[in-house]
Amino acid sequence: MRNYAIIGGGPRGLYALESLYLALFNSESNKEVKVTLFEPFAYPGAGWVWNPEQVTTNWLNITERGLQGLKGRPEIQFGTSIIPGFPSYSDWIEKEKDTITDNTPDTFPPRAKMGTYLNARFETIVKALQGFGLLLVIKEKVVDIKYIPPHFEIITKQQSIKGIDEIVLTVGHQDTELSEQLKKWQEHAKENKVPQTFTEPYPVEKILQATIDKTTVVGFRGFGLATIDLLRALTIKKGAHFEILNEHTREVAFKPSEKHPEKFVPFSLDGLPMVPKPLNKTVDDLFAPSEDALSAFAKAVNQGACGEHTAKHHYFLLESMAEVVVPIFLSLGSKAIEHDYTSSELYYLAINYISNKEIDHPLLLSHKLPTLEMMQDQVGMAIGEVQITLDYCIGQVWRHCQPTIYSEFSYPELPDAVVAEVIALDEASKRYTYGPPVESIQQLIALTKAGYLDLSVLKDPDINLHNEGWKLKLEEQELDVHTMINAVLDAPELVKVNTTLIQNLLKDKMIEPKHTDLGIRTDDYGYVEVPEDKSFVPLAVLGRLSKGSVIGVDAILECFGKRITSWANHSIKCMLEK
Ligand SMILES: Cc1cc2nc3c(=O)[nH]c(=O)nc-3n(C[C@H](O)[C@H](O)[C@H](O)COP(=O)(O)OP(=O)(O)OC[C@H]3O[C@@H](n4cnc5c(N)ncnc54)[C@H](O)[C@@H]3O)c2cc1C
Incomplete structure (x- = not known):
């Protein structure tokens, strides 16, 4: 025994x-x-x-x-x-x-x-x-x-x-230990009567029970899945609803109530929204690698991570991913954004983009677009109505390859720094690979259009504390927030x-x-x-x-x-x- x-x-x-x-x-x-x-x-x-x-x-x-x-x-x-x-x-x-x-x-x-x-x-x-x-x-x-x-x-x-x-x-x-910023906000809430700080997004029920009403402006540290859960809870559970306008595209209109907060103000370091998953199997299948491509990818990842000549750099993952992505992007034909790039040009563009998500290129959805437009374009791609950009394609192909990466990259025989780089690449893919349903982004779009979700200070604003809460400032925009919720989960x-x-x-x-x-x-x-x-x-x-x-x-x-x-x-x- x-x-x-x-x-x-x-x-x-x-x-x-x-x-x-x-x-x-x-x-x-x-x-x-x-x-x-x-x-x-x-x-x-x-x-x-x-x-x-x-x-x-x-x-x-x-x-x-x-x-x-x-x-x-x-x-x-x-x-x-x-x-x-x-x-x-x-x-x-x-x-x-x-x-x-x-x-x-x-x-x-x-x-x-x-x-x-x-x-x-x-x-x-x-x-x-x-x-x-x-x-x-x-x-x-x-x-x-x-x-x-x-x-x-x-x-x-x-x-x-x-x-x-x-x-x-x-x-x-x-x-994990609270960051200095969260500690400061927690102290701020203790010292002043009005502001409330929630250092964790869950359980959502705790936040629903707090004094948050139609006069409150709620700030969200983070613009990921937890913020989406909270936005849904702080509207639907307070009497509002999302009316479905189109059963197929999941387009919704926001119907407010008297009880939910006056405004929601998210912010994050990169200011980028989560990207919706394809609407259905038909769209999703566009990004699925063939069995042969997946097994070649598995072999390459395994060799890089655990083979006889293991990789000295995370570059092996970029190369193997680009090998899978390029034929898929080319096979999209007119469903993809128009271009006349060769496979080899696409291969290097894919590698460059995976290593640096900030690069600007006509085949990539620009990060300079207003967030609402970005979300609308990404929903369009997810439902098959907007031509697909290379970044959306890479994100979805990466998701299909993810179980293979996870199984072939277990217990790698690589220097810790290379492992950390590979993990950082996978984390960076999560905006796409761990993306929400189309309906979630349609809800964010509806909230923004109705004026309840304010995205004007989304990208890394200056944050100042005052007696009644926080002041968020980005360029000429200034917004006051009364309740702050940390919606970033600890690493x-x-x-x-x-x-x-x-x-x-x-x-x-x-x-x-x-x-x-x-x-x-x-x-x-x-x-x-x-x-x-x-x-x-x-x-x-x-x-x-x-x-x-x-x-x-x-x-x-x-x-x-x-x-x-x-x-x-x-x-x-x-x-x-x-
Ligand atoms: C808020 C949140 C949302 C998530 N949403 C998703 C999602 O939508 N989709 C998805 O695929 N994954 C999601 N995940 C990822 C999630 O971590 C995994 O899906 C899964 O829950 C991991 O399971 P686990 O058993 O390893 O850990 P956990 O689910 O964290 O379970 C660990 C358990 O250990 C117990 N425990 C902890 N410390 C002790 C102790 N000292 N003694 C005894 N028991 C202890 C805890 O009570 C807990 O029940 C989410 C994670 C979080 C935190």
Whole structure:
């Protein structure tokens, strides 16, 4: 009997639990494993990100079509005992699938719906394992871990659990130290009665309960997905609505109420809006690489990251991406912006653009356009009514290639600085690859046209504090803001994480950062790397905190991916070999 602990029962913790028993089942051994799972949140399997009770105005950024990749759990049998299977997300949702065609606009479920699925999936495995006496769920937060070989001791505020042989840490998003700017704003709110500062965008419910009414001007630090969720909540949940004007293009008109804020004022460093995903499968297929192109790309990325002659520079990714992009852009024909460039000219333009998103070129959507126009053009491309620019094409092709990058770039044998550059490139693609539905951008357009969303100080304004709030100034424009919401989620920089557990692990040198900007250094199976003169420690870290050793940690489909199964298979194999 081997005693495991899973710390963190979000989606990854759930899949780690499933993968462990599946690996044991596949090994055909009659050995047993026992798991103690720690999760303080009320809905294990979902965790707070996928809380089934959150407002339905928080939307997922992946289409229900894309979620077909979230496979179900097969029935797991050992001896006479059975852990029941659980359907895939697509089979679980009730949907008249027959009425969906390639031209039907894609649907993006609320995050709460995914949370209900994840929690139901968790409950069925827990019920079975508890029935066999193989699982203990402790609804507490872990604050420390001690390792006196061969056992771990896991400490919560209420108790300590001893005799654990192996730990997998799936704690996901961890709070980090507030930036100087946020600390200053927080102080400002304490010292003055009027202003309110929210240092986090979630839970949205907390912001909805605050004193925000029709006289309030709300500022948003960040113009990404969290701001879109908040704009929807602060309008729809306060009595306003978006009237659909065109079922196909999802064009909407904003219908105000008496209760929502007077104005919304977002701002960010680059001032650029998120880019909508293609409207439906027909448009999306324009950007899908062929199987051959994708496998050549996979090979190139793998060789660059882990091959015999690994890359000395992130350039290998730019080159391999440009190889995929150029034939796709050329195949768009008249659907793309008119040009007479050769493949080789497009190849170098693509490389230049990926390395520097600021360059100006007739094939690229200019960053100098007014934001409203930019959003309208991008919606036009997403619905197939405006000629496609090279940057939109690259963004969508990158999204199709992303699962390949994530799987081929795992545990790369590259200098940390090159890994950091590759991660920076992938992060820069997220404006497109993690983009929202067309309907979200149509809502922003409608809010802007109705005069409630003010984009006049969007790009990196000067920010001054005064007794009644903040003054945002950009060139000749000045706007006063009464409530400020930080809608930028913390990056997983290990050295800035300020939760007790991670600080204790760092202090005890049980984990170390891969690169000062990144997460924990782990090996090919997810175990924390130890210096050569020290023995192996059976502590695995899966997900966000190991960013750098892996990339692509922030997507739900990655939570059910091969990194978790490879940890589980390896762990069970080692247990059986002992
Ligand atoms: C606000 C937000 C919105 C997102 N939206 C999307 C989206 O639309 N689409 C998408 O694909 N991805 C989205 N993501 C990315 C998201 O991180 C992943 O999809 C997924 O939730 C990661 O799962 P995880 O299990 O690794 O981490 P998490 O979901 O963060 O779960 C970790 C769990 O560990 C628990 N935990 C933490 N610390 C401890 C401790 N010390 N002891 C015990 N338990 C602990 C937490 O309570 C939590 O339940 C979003 C992330 C955030 C933060």
